[in-house]
Amino acid sequence: MGVVSVEAIYAARKEDIVQAWTSAIFALYPFETTGFLRTQKDRFANPVGHATMVAADTLYDAVTGRPVDDDQVRLALAELIRIRAIQDLTPDQAVGALFLLKPAMRKHLLTDALAEGALEEYLDAESRVDSLALMAFDLYMADKQAVFKGRVAELRRRYSQIERWVAAQGASDLFPDPIMQAAGDSTPDKP
Amino acid sequence: MAKLPKPEELMAGRPPFPAKGWMNTKPEFKAGNFCYPAKVEIMEGMHMPHPHEWRPDEEDWHLPENWEEIIYNGLKERLAKHRSLKVFLDSCVRCGACADKCHFFIGTNDPKNMPVLRAELLRSVYRKDFTLVGKLLGKVVGARKLDKNVIKEWFFYAYQCTECRRCSLFCPYGIDTAEITAIVRELLYELGLGINWVMEPVSNCNRTGNHIGLQPHALKDIIEFLCDDIETITGIRINPPLNEKGHEVLFITPSGDVFADPGIYTFMGYLMLFHEIGLDYTLSTYASEGGNFGSFVSFDMAKKLNAKMYAEAKRLGAKWILGGECGHMWRVVNQYMATYNGPAPDNMITPVSPITGTVFKHAAATKMIHIAEFTADLIKHGKLNLKPERNNHIITTYHDSCNPARAMGLLEEPRSILRAVCNNFVEMPPNTIREQTFCCGSGSGLNTEEIMELRLRGGMPRGNALRYVQQKNDVNWLTCICALDRAVLPTVANYWAPGVTVSGLHELVANALVMKGEIPRTMDLRQEDLPEPDVDESAASGEEDA
Ligand code: SF4
Numbered sequence: 001m002g003v004v005s006v007e008a009i010y011a012a013r014k015e016d017i018v019q020a021w022t023s024a025i026f027a028l029y030p031f032e033t034t035g036f037l038r039t040q041k042d043r044f045a046n047p048v049g050h051a052t053m054v055a056a057d058t059l060y061d062a063v064t065g066r067p068v069d070d071d072q073v074r075l076a077l078a079e080l081i082r083i084r085a086i087q088d089l090t091p092d093q094a095v096g097a098l099f100l101l102k103p104a105m106r107k108h109l110l111t112d113a114l115a116e117g118a119l120e121e122y123l124d125a126e127s128r129v130d131s132l133a134l135m136a137f138d139l140y141m142a143d144k145q146a147v148f149k150g151r152v153a154e155l156r157r158r159y160s161q162i163e164r165w166v167a168a169q170g171a172s173d174l175f176p177d178p179i180m181q182a183a184g185d186s187t188p189d190k191p
Numbered sequence: 192m193a194k195l196p197k198p199e200e201l202m203a204g205r206p207p208f209p210a211k212g213w214m215n216t217k218p219e220f221k222a223g224n225f226c227y228p229a230k231v232e233i234m235e236g237m238h239m240p241h242p243h244e245w246r247p248d249e250e251d252w253h254l255p256e257n258w259e260e261i262i263y264n265g266l267k268e269r270l271a272k273h274r275s276l277k278v279f280l281d282s283c284v285r286c287g288a289c290a291d292k293c294h295f296f297i298g299t300n301d302p303k304n305m306p307v308l309r310a311e312l313l314r315s316v317y318r319k320d321f322t323l324v325g326k327l328l329g330k331v332v333g334a335r336k337l338d339k340n341v342i343k344e345w346f347f348y349a350y351q352c353t354e355c356r357r358c359s360l361f362c363p364y365g366i367d368t369a370e371i372t373a374i375v376r377e378l379l380y381e382l383g384l385g386i387n388w389v390m391e392p393v394s395n396c397n398r399t400g401n402h403i404g405l406q407p408h409a410l411k412d413i414i415e416f417l418c419d420d421i422e423t424i425t426g427i428r429i430n431p432p433l434n435e436k437g438h439e440v441l442f443i444t445p446s447g448d449v450f451a452d453p454g455i456y457t458f459m460g461y462l463m464l465f466h467e468i469g470l471d472y473t474l475s476t477y478a479s480e481g482g483n484f485g486s487f488v489s490f491d492m493a494k495k496l497n498a499k500m501y502a503e504a505k506r507l508g509a510k511w512i513l514g515g516e517c518g519h520m521w522r523v524v525n526q527y528m529a530t531y532n533g534p535a536p537d538n539m540i541t542p543v544s545p546i547t548g549t550v551f552k553h554a555a556a557t558k559m560i561h562i563a564e565f566t567a568d569l570i571k572h573g574k575l576n577l578k579p580e581r582n583n584h585i586i587t588t589y590h591d592s593c594n595p596a597r598a599m600g601l602l603e604e605p606r607s608i609l610r611a612v613c614n615n616f617v618e619m620p621p622n623t624i625r626e627q628t629f630c631c632g633s634g635s636g637l638n639t640e641e642i643m644e645l646r647l648r649g650g651m652p653r654g655n656a657l658r659y660v661q662q663k664n665d666v667n668w669l670t671c672i673c674a675l676d677r678a679v680l681p682t683v684a685n686y687w688a689p690g691v692t693v694s695g696l697h698e699l700v701a702n703a704l705v706m707k708g709e710i711p712r713t714m715d716l717r718q719e720d721l722p723e724p725d726v727d728e729s730a731a732s733g734e735e736d737a
């Protein structure tokens with residue numbers, strides 16, 4: 001069985017696949033922007049492109065079964081989803097970026113993996129894409145929640161001394177605050 | 192029945208953008224991507240033209256009947272009034288140098304947030320109606336006819352520009368898209384289209400002197416609360432003068448410093464500093480707002496709100512004005528105040544530090560200086576007794592607020608202060624600071640919470656650079672000198688770099704400031720325990736192990 005050679009194939013195809021994958025993600029953006037996202041390499045001038053490329057690189061290794069540090073995978077995914085969660089994308093577009101890896105893998109890997117008799121390894125790799133998507137879904141929800149909590153926390157900060165003043169007038173009920181109650185802990189739950 | 196699409200098909204199901212070219216693509220208004228319209232009674236109260244009910248997400252914006260004429264005349268008038276506008280509209284060669292420099296473009300990746308296209312929204316109309324080639328050749332030279340969709344597009348994109356001017360830094364012709372945005376907003380106001388988050392503060396400020404509408408008694412009470420807090424922390428009671436005549440200095444700061452976290456700590460810092468150096472100053476309940484949301488409406492409104500500063504300095508007989516840590520306030524003061532409301536009242540003089548004797552000659556016209564200039568001068572002359580170790584648990588970076596950095600070049604003073612009061616100061620990457628600083632994403636009246644996701648997109652480049660130094664240098668603090676920043680950067684930081692605390696500069700100054708007669712400090716201005724509390728020398732019982 002060609003486990004070793006499947007690994008070699010995975011490694012050899014990495015560049016093509018990562019490129020195809022990131023291109024597919026960038027193609028979800030407006031036409032005039034796609035080129036910028038792909039070519040501007042400065043991470044501060046192009047945080048979206050940079051986070052996407054870094055994530056693609058790390059996540060490909062994770063998907064293809066290379067030993068990777070859990071935290072590092074989670075971090076790369078979190079940085080990508082953190083961006084996609086607040087961009088003007090539908091939830092399926094935000095999280096579904098992960099699934100765009102599959103067509104690229106099928107195109108560049110599947111035939112050779114089958115020739116090596118490594119169907120099972122290949123399917124395992126695809127299943128890992130599904131795992132990443134599940135993790136991404138959790139991250140996405142946590143990010144959205146952080147946004148909502150952020151809104152409430154900001155409101156509280158904005159009126160902190162007014163609240164104090166109103167309380168000193170013995171009129172706390174003037175600040176009717178279901179919102180404030182709902183705010184609860186103002187620290188967002190973040191990965 | 193159709194087959195269920197595969198993921199890549201499902202996601203690609205959005206309309207290709209822009210199939211027809213940007214000029215023909217309409218913005219889609221949906222909850223969360225537009226600011227709420229100004230309330231009719233507020234618009235009426237401020238005598239704004241054509242107050243009316245309307246909603247951005249409805250088809251009909253109920254524009255006045257002769258809206259085309261209003262825009263035409265409005266643009267004509269402004270072209271005559273501001274030569275710069277005509278130059279900006281005429282001279283763009285569409286080289287694209289500005290295109291990817293805007294934080295909103297970087298964060299939204301929407302091509303119409305490229306400054307060049309943002310300006311093109313107005314320029315295309317200008318070309319059609321005000322240039323000969325445009326009249327003759329139309330679309331071929333990028334000219335288009337004004338229609339109601341153009342107005343909607345203006346609204347959409349003029350409120351996705353924070354007037355930060357980063358783009359102008361990269362333009363070989365110095366074209367300032369912020370000025371174009373400001374004019375577009377003015378034109379929209381001519382049609383009765385404004386946003387509440389700007390107009391309500393304007394109205395409050397007009398009526399009570401500050402954006403939130405705090406009346407004098409409440410303002411006084413709140414300042415007393417903050418003095419209570421100072422007493423708890425330092426054992427020193429401060430009673431800042433309010434509305435008193437005959438003091439040398441009138442101190443004006445954004446009102447957010449008085450009522451909002453974490454601005455209040457900066458405000459406490461100002462009071463502690465003034466007390467310590469024995470500054471002869473007064474606060475005012477009338478000129479109780481350094482910020483100027485009028486500058487996000489129109490030149491005239493900015494002028495109207497700005498006028499109170501001089502009026503109050505005159506009434507109180509103050510010799511010069513010291514201004515607090517604010518952003519857009521300084522753009523107004525530095526660039527427009529002398530034209531708006533100058534010359535300064537006769538009783539005023541060029542600011543001179545009563546402690547060091549430094550004459551701030553650059554402020555000879557406005558008679559007003561920024562507190563960072565004032566404090567940096569104090570420190571340079573060794574007039575403050577500082578214990579930066581009190582800030583040892585802080586590893587801070589510094590956010591150059593757009594206006595002080597780009598509109599007044601206030602780059603070194605805050606940094607020199609920060610180095611003196613904090614032992615750990617780390618810069619963010621060079622292409623994200625100083626003149627090239629990235630906006631907080633919420634400036635120019637966009638700090639309203641109904642567009643939070645949009646703001647977080649706009650704040651992404653700043654957040655991203657912050658995240659970088661957080662990961663690389665363990666930065667846990669972000670210092671800034673703008674009240675809007677203090678209001679919004681905690682939200683930006685919480686999202687993009689959770690764990691970073693935001694504060695003003697004078698909060699850290701006051702943490703480090705050793706005051707005559709103070710008790711040994713055990714807590715910082717937020718009343719959190721100092722990791723290394725002061726050693727109580729008077730209680731030298733020998734048990735102290737520090
Ligand atoms: S002024 Fe700032 S927000 Fe406006 S277009 Fe230029 S870079 Fe963007």
Ligand code: SF4
Nearest residue numbers: 283284286287289362
């Ligand atoms: S950099 Fe200046 S000239 Fe070039 S496209 Fe932008 S605004 Fe036009």
